[in-house]
Amino acid sequence: MEGAGGHCLTPPLRAGLFAAIATLIADQASKLWLLHILDIAHRGAVRVTPFFDLVLERNPGISFGLLQSESPAAQILLMAVKAAAVIALAVWMARSRTWLATIALGLIIGGAIGNGIDRLAYGAVVDFALLHIEIGGKVYYWYVFNVADTAIVAGVAALLYDSFLGVPAAKAP
Numbered sequence: 042m043e044g045a046g047g048h049c050l051t052p053p054l055r056a057g058l059f060a061a062i063a064t065l066i067a068d069q070a071s072k073l074w075l076l077h078i079l080d081i082a083h084r085g086a087v088r089v090t091p092f093f094d095l096v097l098e099r100n101p102g103i104s105f106g107l108l109q110s111e112s113p114a115a116q117i118l119l120m121a122v123k124a125a126a127v128i129a130l131a132v133w134m135a136r137s138r139t140w141l142a143t144i145a146l147g148l149i150i151g152g153a154i155g156n157g158i159d160r161l162a163y164g165a166v167v168d169f170a171l172l173h174i175e176i177g178g179k180v181y182y183w184y185v186f187n188v189a190d191t192a193i194v195a196g197v198a199a200l201l202y203d204s205f206l207g208v209p210a211a212k213a214p
Contacts, residue, residue: 053140057147064151068188069158072167081169092174098185099165123157141203148196152189 050058075081075095087095127150134146159166168185175181 053137053143054135056140057134057137057143057150060144060147061151061154064148064189064192065155065158068152068155068192071188072155072159072169075169076167086171092172094171094173095169096171096185098168099163100168100185101165120157120160123153123160127153127157139203139206141199141206145196145199145203148192148199152191152193152196155189155192156187 075097079087079095081087081095081097089095130146130150130153134143134150137143137146156166166187166189168187168190170187170191171185172183173180
């Protein structure tokens with residue numbers, strides 16, 4: 042199968058594209074379910090397990106709540122940076138020489154696009170997963186995250202692991 046520029050869609054590249062599409066679908070489906078079926082905005086927090094709750098947080102910033110701004114100019118700038126990053130990651134994925142790196146890049150791309158869709162649709166990224174633990178009567182909370190965030194973190198971890206396997210990977214663009 043010929044892709045853009047006459048490059049063949051190799052099995053690893055197909056797997057990377059599948060990872061991106063599957064991540065995007067899982068991310069958006071979970072958010073649509075949370076917002077429109079569970080109606081978390083009106084229902085409030087839902088305890089799933091003693092250490093995991095579903096909550097609704099809208100993050101107008103980037104990872105871990107950094108650079109938070111709800112101004113349209115800031116959102117446009119974040120979207121432009123995200124679009125450039127997705128393009129660079131796609132080029133890297135097309136050049137990747139390992140299955141693991143290619144799939145990892147697909148996870149990151151799918152997650153980035155999923156969170157980008159949130160910015161367009163809701164003006165902020167929709168986060169909903171809250172992990173917490175009680176130790177000695179005090180509750181410790183992790184950052185609220187979503188499926189896209191999980192895929193991005195897993196993709197970055199897989200890229201780091203792949204970099205230590207000793208297989209020469211294609212250079213990032």
